[in-house]
Amino acid sequence: MDKTSRQARRIALTKMLADHPGQLFSLNRFSSLFGVAKSTLSEDLEAVRQALADFALGRLETVSGAAGGVRLVPLKTEEAAHSLLTALAEKMSAPDRIIPGGFLYMSDILFSPQLMAQVGEVFLTRFAAAAPDHIMTVETKGIPLAFATARAFNLPLVTVRRGSRVTEGTAVSINYVTGSSRRIQTMSLPKRAVPPGARVLIIDDFMKAGGTACGMVDLAREVGATVVGIGVLVATAEPADKLVDSFTPLLILRGVDEHNKKTDIRPAL
Missing domain, CATH: 1.10.10.10 (Winged helix-like DNA-binding domain superfamily/Winged helix DNA-binding domain)
Known part of the structure; x- marks a missing residue:
């Protein structure tokens, strides 16, 4: 040139x-x-x-x-991170996001490339010192967020499936108990997806009791990996005692008033 x-x-x-x-x-x-x-x-x-x-x-x-x-x-300053999370909390607090059962509609946020790219940079800032070499999530709604985080870190993304796929070769599967419904479910991970000794950062979109995150921790250990952190976009305030010992939420959902169409969700930090 x-x-x-x-x-x-x-x-x-x-x-x-x-x-x-x-x-x-x-x-x-x-x-x-x-x-x-x-x-x-x-x-x-x-x-x-x-x-x-x-x-x-x-x-x-x-x-x-x-x-x-x-x-x-692409590290974010605390001021920029707080501004982003405040805006997200306001967006999620809209009355029309409440759906029957007291749930929040979040798909448009989770599948927004621009928003998730910024959230991925917040997770990079929060977990840079943990020095992961793989990002892990579970299908399906957590994938865009975890993908954005993996891009910010410049690391490979590993997706845990609810069932094994023959196209991915030999897999390790475990049964785990969901924290909220107490149902037994299965998750699996191809053996070649994570090498033994890998340092894994778990990223997910939502945590209530922590059953899914706990399952991913157990699955990572089964393949010989070490979990260096757990990051979630939204965690509920209750139950206060989760099934995982340590995790980093970006937003805390304190309550959904379905009758009055009010949602209390705030930045965690």
């Missing part, structure tokens, strides 16, 4: 880094692509780094060494 203008390079750099969060790009690759010296490229990257910091859009990290480079880590 012919030598590009400074403005064009910086726009292209930002676009490439934002499209591949967590991916490490070598300076040689950028230098060759744009036809500029590394010193010039370093100035461009410093300008991108400063702009990201000024507008709280993430952090540009530099990894030194022969195999090093730069990557964009």
Whole structure:
């Protein structure tokens, strides 16, 4: 490629880094692509780094060494995370979201790519220190949220199924007891999906008593993985004692008044 203008390079750099969060790009690759010296490229990257910091859009990290480079880590500030979760809580509090049985309609939120991308970045911020190498969820509504989280981390997504699939090879299956209805159900995971010793972060859309999350923890242990965290978008305030010891909710559902069409849901932090 012919030598590009400074403005064009910086726009292209930002676009490439934002499209591949967590991916490490070598300076040689950028230098060759744009036809500029590394010193010039370093100035461009410093300008991108400063702009990201000024507008709280993430952090540009530099990894030194022969195999090093730069990557964009889309961390959110606490202020940005709280603003997003407050807006989500208000959206979920709409009276027309209450459906018979005291449930909330959430499908449009869970299947919104823009919203889930932002929530995935909140989970990245909350669990970055846990250093997972796989994201795990259970089919089906939790998949978009977990996928967005996996993209933010630049990690593979593993989906636990309610039953095994012959197309996925040998699977490990367990029976677990749902926390709310106390029914026995089955979940399975292909053996090749998670290598032994993997560090797994569990992400799900909703938790009431924690039975499904507890089942995923047990299943991860069965395949030799270690669960380093559990994140859920919405957790109910009751029952207060869940079947998992530790989890991180983003929103707390304190109650649904079906008769008066009122929902009490708030950011957890």
